[in-house]
């Protein structure tokens with residue numbers, strides 16, 4: 001059993017980063033995630049592990065610092081909340097185009113615009129469909145607990161390096177701010193320069209050795225025939241993720257007639273809704289996508305063959321519902337897929353969800 | 365005497381730096397980029413730092429700098445090279461990191477990044493090619509686009525077809541003077557490469573900058589007042605002349621600061637003395 005602590009979601013991101021051997025964090029303050037950098041600065045990891053922590057002049061700068069440091073084969077990350085992630089979009093696209101690993105944490109708040117500092121899941125489209133320009137995908141993990149905030153930092157780095165692709169932890173203000181018991185991981189030493197040269201020497205800018213050709217980190221290719229090849233290679237990578245990396249959780253789905261589909265904070269709410277509905281005799285289960293990209297299309301398609309209908313519960317105007325509909329459609333099923341959600345920083349109550357389930361899906 | 369009698373080792377007085385690759389550059393005749401590339405290759409070679417130097421290329425005509433100098437390179441987004449260099453340098457303090465940026469890249473879209481990198485005193489070298497125009501995109505106005513000192517007519521570009529108008533477009537930006545004010549900088553200088561003597565001076569400035577980066581003295585910043593014969597619609601010879609007549613009066617060549625980044629005590633002293 002690892003060390004147990006009572007921590008905030010944002011704080012645990014920082015602690016997990018230090019423990020998993022992260023080399024650097026670059027960030028810019030924004031509510032509701034400023035505790036990530038505050039915790040890192042207070043922990044002074046530069047003395048303990050040598051990790052660099054730097055407050056940048058903007059999110060544009062943070063993501064480009066991440067881009068530079070990631071190019072050298074280091075484990076680097078940033079965190080922000082919705083408006084800041086929008087600013088990072090160009091940089092994220094460059095990182096995806098240059099095929100570099102890194103971790104980006106988005107502790108979402110309500111938008112559009114300056115919006116609200118209250119929790120939201122309105123950046124689902126932005127995170128899962130690209131966000132910046134060009135045909136690229138992020139690996140997107142949606143934590144539903146403080147423990148997962150911890151666990152997904154290491155997981156996101158593993159996946160980012162496995163695919164040489166940016167990975168995003170898509171949390172929200174509720175998970176970032178809430179405190180829960182968390183079991184911390186062991187300390188993993190940072191990679192040494194020699195180790196980085198040995199493992200990533202074929203692409204990383206570690207300084208040109210006489211033994212190898214120069215390494216160039218770039219997303220530029222003016223020859224369209226070659227650029228098409230690059231894009232096809234990316235698509236193949238995304239297909240491989242779809243095949244091997246789908247993660248999800250099913251709660252009481254075995255005998256369920258109705259399925260709630262929800263991720264992150266909404267999934268936590270829905271857990272309670274399932275209890276309340278079951279107490280009323282409604283056979284309902286919860287399907288929780290953990291990877292939002294790759295999306296668990298097949299498991300949902302499987303469920304579609306058995307159940308009477310689905311209802312997505314989202315803290316947005318209905319974004320993930322499009323992927324659930326596609327999945328149900330893939331199964332050749334015409335089962336209803338409905339949506340219930342609250343907007344602008346409002347968190348739905350478990351009771352509201354049950355009411356919606358009864359009125360929209362069952363009664364409808 | 366035949367050619368083969370002349371081309372002999374003992375007659376060799378000059379050779380191309382080994383770090384310049386065989387790739388034929390895409391630069392136009394008369395462009396300053398090529399000369400500065402050669403100087404960088406020479407300095408890196410002479411200092412023996414090929415294995416620990418990482419260049420950050422910009423978006424602009426020099427985007428392909430990585431094809432021409434045989435070191436590791438990182439191609440940055442438009443204006444963001446100083447942030448990319450900060451990232452590289454912070455996690456690899458043993459490396460020598462430089463950015464290579466145009467005037468649109470550094471003095472317009474990337475103003476925030478260069479100001480803050482220099483203000484943090486990042487131990488990097490910044491090579492700033494000021495050709496008073498957006499070369500790559502076809503010759504639009506840059507923040508550095510000129511007013512002719514004698515006639516006070518604004519420089520004609522694709523987006524200032526009647527000449528830069530101070531009321532409409534604002535003033536040509538002397539960003540190097542601004543950078544020179546920042547306590548994080550070590551060495552801030554303005555050079556050119558239009559004559560052999562100027563080339564030699566520029567080479568010296570670059571070398572000093574790399575030495576500063578290794579000695580962790582702070583940010584070293586070398587502006588090179590440059591020509592863009594294509595963008596200016598001039599022959600290479602006329603471009604040099606135009607630069608001397610129109611750019612040098614406004615962008616005078618010479619050192620602006622030669623020290624090292626201020627320590628806390630010096631910084632406080634300098635800033636409190638007027639209280």
Ligand SMILES: Cc1ncc(C[n+]2csc(CCOP(=O)(O)OP(=O)(O)O)c2C)c(N)n1
Nearest residue numbers: 423424425442466467468469497498499500
């Ligand atoms: C975000 C973004 N905006 C605009 C461009 C288009 N663009 C490419 S190069 C350039 C100007 C480059 O001018 P400068 O930095 O002066 O370099 P030069 O070509 O003159 O050497 C522009 C505007 C871009 N690539 N990215």
Ligand SMILES: [Mg+2]
Nearest residue numbers: 466467497499
């Ligand atoms: Mg220019």
